[in-house]
Amino acid sequence: MNYQKIAEMVHGLVKAPRSMSVQEPGSPWREIKNHEFTIVQTVFSKYEVSGGAALAVGVRPQSFWG
Amino acid sequence: MNFPLDEAISIEIKEFLLRAHLSPEILQIINSSLNADSKPGELFKWAHLTLLSCECVSGVYEPALPAAIAMELFALAADIFDDIQDQDNDELPWRKIPEANALNLATCLLMLSYEAVSTIPHSGLFRAVSQLLNRAGICASDGQYQEFLYDRREKVSPEQYFEVVKKKSGSLTACACKIGAILGGASDELVLQLGQLGTNLGIMSQIRNDLNDFLRFEEKSDFMNHKKTLPYVYLLSVLKGETADRFKHLTQIEGKGPHKLGREERDSLKQIVLDEGVVHYCTVMCEIFRQDSMEIIKAIPVLEKRKGMMIKIVEQSV
Secondary structure, three states: OOHHHHHHHHHHHHHOOOOOOOOOOOOOOOOOOHHHHHHHHHHHHHHHHOOOHHHOOOOOOOOOOO | OOHHHHHHHHHHHHHHHHHOOOOHHHHHHHHHHOOOOOOOOOOOHHHHHHHHHHHHHHOOOHHHHHHHHHHHHHHHHHHHHHHHHHOOOOOOHHHOOOHHHHHHHHHHHHHHHHHHHOOOOOHHHHHHHHHHHHHHHHHHHHHHHHHHHHHOOOOOOHHHHHHHHHHHOHHHHHHHHHHHHHHOOOOHHHHHHHHHHHHHHHHHHHHHHHHHHHOOOOOOOOOOOOOOOHHHHHHHHHOOHHHHHHHHHHHHOHHHOOOOOOHHHHHHHHHHHHHOOHHHHHHHHHHHHHHHHHHHHHHOOOOHHHHHHHHHHHHHHO
């Protein structure tokens, strides 16, 4: 998994949401695996559907194994 | 969680501690520390994970009971060491006693966990479980050590972050799953698969905690201590230009004197978090590990009903 590339892709999408909707052969995101690319798209579309509500940074209960 | 099983674990631990002939004082602090940071209905989570792994493989949990107790005590010791190092979670019982005695308590719990493992009757299984527990402890300590070194570094890459988190947070959850699987008689391949599932559980929890704690300035000092949490590492790796300078300035405030960020700086950091996709990135990474966990559960040769229990644990970790 290329963590750095995923970070760059997420940041790019946050700044320009319509800029990287497809994974083309020559794109800078070719190192990201297909299923990872799909996950990024899914997360962004969920946030879009919720009108950005999910972006609110609130305190959730501590995680199960934390 | 399973309340009759909670009761069985509780009785087993009580009897085990009685056999250890501890002083009433240390026994009392051990009893008040067990489950001190658990929510109602989520008691003995480390024991449960070990037992579930065994049950998935063999259909019964009993062979893993001694190791489940060991995991519970081992994880509690690790929590105590962690809180002392981080000077965190002041409300917990081990933070309310003198630090020297908190260290004694954690050391005692570590030794007790090995004592619990030594009650595994089969010598081959005893060796295998001991080795797994040792390796998990070594791995977690190595991860913790590396994490402290990273606190002093200006830049840590997402790759380096995940390497450390896998060691620090993934090794104990992986250990619980592997131990349960071994005691249930799993094949080597199944032990590895369940170990990977356990690693993912630890990583997902760490991502969630990192995101949760990043802006909790009053209770947590992660940001001021330059702790390279995932939001911090993400921002370091993607920000450029003026925003990068603004973030760098915020990270350097402590060095200039004030202990805490002022309101203006807090708002500025919160704005960066919102504008630059910190929540998106943490959610994406969590989702990648969640989906990998689901693929593992789908692939393992385990009864559907027990797969359902594993899926529930994955969902609790996200």
